Amino acid sequence: MSNATFHDLKGKSVFITGGGSGIGASLTEGFLRQGAKVGFIGKSDATEFCDRMEQETGTRPLFVQGDITDTPVLQQAIRTVSEAHGPVNILVNNAANDQRHQTLDVTEEFWDWSQAVNLRAYFFACQAVIPEMQKAGGGSIVNFSSTSYMMGNGGYPAYTAANGGITAMTRSLARDFGPDRIRVNAIAPGWVLTERQLEKWATKEALEAHLERQCLKDHMKPQDVVEAVQFLSSDTSRMMTGQCIAVDGGVVTVAA
Structure with a gap:
């Protein structure tokens, strides 16, 4: 359940990429509980x-x-x-794939696929909603980046490159479309314990080591990210644009 109610989200048309699983599913539920009309795209059946x-x-x-x-x-x-649902008021570019890979094994095909999932789709989703937002007199776009590139993590360089690109793209779009009252921000989650993370990488040792790096000694849950996205989507943050906000328990602060 949400810790806050954002009254202006009620009735808004929200589009989420990857809104049927992981953090995306939590985002869909969170916006529905705020009274928004939610649509999402996903590769797997979400009926x-x-x-x-x-x-x-x-x-x-x-x-x-x-x-x-x-x-x-x-x-x-x-x-x-x-x-x-009516023209999209809020776009959340959430879908991503952080498949691990080694630099010397990466092919052009893998590189292009990774950028297509983790960066290209974000740009073209923005391109699709911006004209509607211009006609409506404004809107909010929230792009999911990651603290992985801020920390200089290894093991998935194509993914971290895409996330650095997302932050840069966010700033440029915020500059270009601020006069239209379109706000564009990014959120950089830390290690959120979704089912995928728990299944693939969240060993007891890895979790303990990561928690040691956090300022706040609690593991992150999807709801921690959902409420930050809702804040950036709401007029509560009406004078915030071009920002990348880390929601990571303070790992980046420690790493810096």
């Missing part, structure tokens, strides 16, 4: 998740199945949601 959200929140999110690396499919999904 069961939508059924559960309708039962638990009283509102069914609009799911469009598709691959965000297919730009026409992604932009058509945004149009579909806009037709159903």
